[in-house]
Amino acid sequence: MENKQTPLGYVSFSVFAWIVGLLIFFPIFWMVLTSFKSELEAISIPPSFISFDWTLENYVEVQERSNYFKFAMNSVILAVGSTLVGLVFAVTCAWAMAFNPTKRTKDALLWMLSTKMMPPVGVLVPIYLLFRDWGLLDTRFGLIMVLFLMNLPIMVWMLYTYFKEIPTDILEAARMDGATLPKEIIFVLLPMAVPGIASTMLLNIILAWNEAFWTLNLTTSDAAPLTAFIASYSSPEGLFWAKLSAASTLAVAPILVIGWFSQKQLVRGLTFGAVK
Amino acid sequence: MSTRASTLTGRIMSAPSIIVLFLWMAVPLGMTIYFSFLRYNLLSPGMEEWIGTLNYEFFLTDPAFFASLANTLLLVGSVLIITVVGGILLGLMLDQPIFGRGILRLLVIAPFFIMPTVNALVWKNLLMDPVSGMFAWIASLFGLPAIDWFTNAPLTSIIIMVSWQWLPFAVLILLTALQSLDRDQKEAAQMDGAGPVSIFFYITLPHLSRAITVVVLIETIFLLTVFAEIFVTTGGGPGLATTNIAFLVYTQALLQFDVGGASAGGIVAVVLANIVAIFLIRLIGKNLDN
Incomplete structure (x- = not known):
């Protein structure tokens, strides 16, 4: 060809x-x-x-009439918040799995992946009821937890595939020189892992920003992000196309830019390392 | 390398993630299974009672279940065919030398980053509206009557929107796979007089088979639970024309407050997804060994 x-x-x-x-x-x-x-x-x-x-x-009107900024802030808080919480858990977990593997590591990784296969409707009812009883409905904290847990398997997997590529000889050398575990992580591992961590964060922000099952079902107004804001245009009054377009453009622009920058890493993250 | 101390550290460090994920999945799933055996409606609190498999009998014999199962399969199947075939063609296209290929690739993959609610409302209004939409105008240029997409072909409309969103995913992955194709092999085949068609079927397609499998399996998992596109455009209608399993469970739970019935439906959805998931996890597990 x-x-x-x-x-x-x-x-x-x-x-x-x-x-x-x-x-x-x-x-x-x-x-x-x-x-x-x-x-x-x-x-x-x-x-x-x-x-x-x-x-x-x-x-101007989108901001004045429907307080676009509030929804945008929620989107930012949810996406960044869930990513940062996820990072703390995922980096330690993936680090352990990549450098201190046990016989069970592979099973643990696959099990994590399998939780990602669970359709959200399978747990919609109990999560909704628990959130209602715990007063977490329509709170940012509750949604950050949901988004963090939803994307945690992807984060662990993606970081794992990156960490696996770091040569272990260097770590051994550092250990020989008497580096303690925290030092080993901060001065040796992290600098080499920064590109992988950065692209994992970007992918996670994209996924959290566009998530539209939990954000639609668990929010009403206080914690509602842009997905829910745009959804409110599904039952509009009067002419609304231009306003819908303006709100939509603002809602997708930042993520489009991030997505374009991280397109190569995306493949790895979304296929759990099966296609590189 | 794996001394006892390092193994222990490894366990301690991976434990938090595993524990929170276990709590997030196992506890709610257990509750869903438990609820699915109860008569439990939010409108009549305190009246919960054990009714065995009655919820499943109702759900699985409900005509709405068959309608939504058919819709789910049609939606997943159509989108898979469109995105895989389109993804291969676009992947091959973008693998050729093209003026400004980098920018062109950005344009092609852009739809993947559009949030589902934006995707759905832009397509429904700006493009598919029977009066002022772009498609209606294009049809009028050819002297054709405008199609009232969401009245006459609601499921097709959803399929088109969802395909547009997932096509870039297939393109990205298949293109990545294409770029790892051994050029020498292709050139050798060309020297031996193989035409582009036989090169495609005997070299390119076999090389892509793994990537295609990955695309099919991962897309299936996401497509089984398409929700937002239906939520903001048709609301499952007209009638049940665009209700898939995910949407049916949602209406039972949060609109009819039938916790028991919705839970049974949720478990059915989980079983369906798991059939696909088993294949995917095996495939990726094999990959992990290499």
Whole structure:
């Protein structure tokens, strides 16, 4: 299939590929474009592509009328909070599994993976009731715990595959030189593990940010993140497309950027190291 | 390396994660199983009683169960076919020399990062609306009548939205696998006069088989529990047309407050997911040995 050697072949294949790519990207492009239109122009037929009055009023209105900022803060707190809590647990666990493996390590890893296979509806009822009884419904703390636990297997797995790649000779050398365990972790292991930890954090932030089962079912207003905020547009009043687009653009923009930066590491994290 | 002391440290350090995960999964699951044998409705508190397998009998003989099971299978199956076939084609495309390939790849994988509620509402309104949507306008250019997607083809609409979201996942993984394909092997086959089609079927596809399996298994696990897209667009309707198992359990639990029935449904969903999970875990376990 290396038959695109001629310049003409290269150009025409590039054109073809770009058309396909732009078609796939089109819904996002259209959403961003619509967010700069007035509500009337947003529903006009034929649709206007460039020749409309570009406006920022939707962005202003989304903030003023529905307090977008509160939901965005919740999203940030939930995503970052669950990632940081997860990191504390996952780094120690993955470190132990990678460098002090036991006979059971493999079983433990696979068992962790299997918890990820559990469909959330299987535990929706008890979690909902426990949250209700413990007063955790619609609290950030409760959701951080849920998101942290939901993604913990992925974090452990991803860190494990990264830690496995760190040469153990170096650790042994450090031990010979009398490095204690905390020193070994802080001065030897962590610097080498930073790229892996960073991409694990990014993947976890993406997953937590976009999580839309627990966030929709366990929140009403106080702890509701952007997923729930956008969902409130499913039963709107009056014209709302431009405002929906503005709110959506703001909701996906940060994660799109993070996602683009971590696309390669994503494969490893989402396939539990099965595809690298 | 694994002295007794280091083994002990290893156990102590991995214990917290294992314990919290165990509590998170085993305790609620145990409760779900227990509830599934009770008559338990939130509207009549204090009336809980043991009714054996009655909830399962009701759930499994409910026409809604068969409708939602059929919807679930249709949704999972269609999205799998679309994303795997599309993923292979797009993967092959992006593996070629293309002007601005890096940027093009970013565009293609972008849908994966869009949160499900945004995905659903943008498609439902901006694109699929029968009056002002983009598709209606495109149809009118060709003199065709607009399709009222969510009235006439609700499940198809959901399938399209979910496929759009998961296509990039398949592309990313299959592209990664394609890039590890041995170029020499392909060149040798070309020297021997193999055409692009036979190279694809005899070299590329076998090489991709593992990655395809991974895509199928992981997507299945997520697709079995599609929820937000249905929640914000159709609410499971019209009728039961877009209700999948996950959504059915949700309506029983949080809309009808039937804890017992919903728990039985939840356990059925767990069993279904586990059938897939067993294969995936075996596959990944094998990989761990290498």
